[in-house]
Amino acid sequence: MTARADRRAPSRRALRPTYAVAMPGPRAIPLRPPSPGPAVPGGAAALRLSGVTRVHGGRPVWAPVDLLLTPGTLTVVTGPNGSGKSTLLRLAAGLLRPAAGTRACAGTALYLRGGAGLRTAQTVRAAVTGTAALAGRAQAAAAAMAALGLHPLADRTVGTLSAGERVRAALAAAVACRPAVLCLDEPTAALDERALDDLAAVLDAVRADGVALLVATHQPGVLLPLADAHLSIADGRVVRR
Numbered sequence: 001m002t003a004r005a006d007r008r009a010p011s012r013r014a015l016r017p018t019y020a021v022a023m024p025g026p027r028a029i030p031l032r033p034p035s036p037g038p039a040v041p042g043g044a045a046a047l048r049l050s051g052v053t054r055v056h057g058g059r060p061v062w063a064p065v066d067l068l069l070t071p072g073t074l075t076v077v078t079g080p081n082g083s084g085k086s087t088l089l090r091l092a093a094g095l096l097r098p099a100a101g102t103r104a105c106a107g108t109a110l111y112l113r114g115g116a117g118l119r120t121a122q123t124v125r126a127a128v129t130g131t132a133a134l135a136g137r138a139q140a141a142a143a144a145m146a147a148l149g150l151h152p153l154a155d156r157t158v159g160t161l162s163a164g165e166r167v168r169a170a171l172a173a174a175v176a177c178r179p180a181v182l183c184l185d186e187p188t189a190a191l192d193e194r195a196l197d198d199l200a201a202v203l204d205a206v207r208a209d210g211v212a213l214l215v216a217t218h219q220p221g222v223l224l225p226l227a228d229a230h231l232s233i234a235d236g237r238v239v240r241r
Contacts (some may be wrong), residue, residue, distance in 0.1 A: 052101030079233030107180030120159030164195025
C-alpha cells in the first residue's frame with residue numbers, strides 16, 4: 001500500500017538530521033538524539049516509509065506499509081483501538097525502529113500525544129519558549145504563540161488551561177521547533193465542539209506553513225474534510241481511503 005499526500009508543491013527546506021521530540025506525559029519535553037535513518041533523497045518528500053512494519057507479541061502489527069508525506073499536507077489516520085495507529089505515528093517520528101523496511105526524513109520529526117508533555121506549574125510562555133530555546137528558536141516560539149492566539153494566556157499556568165487551550169500550547173511548543181513532520185496522536189481527545197473547530201483552523205495554518213502533518217484520531221469528522229489523504233488501519237492492514 002502506498003499513500004501519497006502531495007496537495008502542495010514541496011518546499012525548499014534544507015535536509016537536516018532527524019530529531020524526535022516525544023511528549024509522553026506531564027513533564028518536560030525531552031529531546032531525543034539524532035535518528036540514524038537517512039535523509040530523503042533530493043528533498044522531494046518530508047517523510048518516506050518503505051515496506052515498514054513493527055512486531056508485537058511475535059506478530060507484525062500490520063502488513064508492510066509504504067508512506068510518502070510531502071511538505072504542507074495533512075494525512076489523517078483512523079482505526080479501532082489496538083490497530084496500531086500510535087505505533088505508526090511513533091515509528092514515523094523516529095521513536096520506534098521498524099522490524100523491517102526503511103524510514104527517511106528530511107529534517108525534524110516531532111511526536112505529540114494530545115496536550116501532554118507540558119509542566120502544569122509552568123506558564124504558557126515558559127512552556128512554549130522553553131521548548132524552543134532547547135532547539136535554538138526563541139523567535140519562532142513567539143511567532144507560534146501569536147499564530148495560535150496564546151498571548152492572552154501567556155502568564156497563566158498550564159494547569160489552569162482547558163483541554164483545548166492545553167492542546168494549543170503543546171502545538172505551539174512543537175511548531176516553534178520548526179519540524180518538517182509533526183505526528184499528532186489523538187489531538188481531538190477531550191475537546192468540545194468549539195475547541196475542535198479551533199484545532200482544525202490551527203492545523204490548517206500549520207500545514208500552510210509547509211509542515212507535513214500525520215494525525216491519528218477517533219473523531220475523523222472534523223479533520224477528514226481538511227485532509228489530503230486518509231489512512232485506515234484495520235485487520236492488520238493500512239489502507240488509503
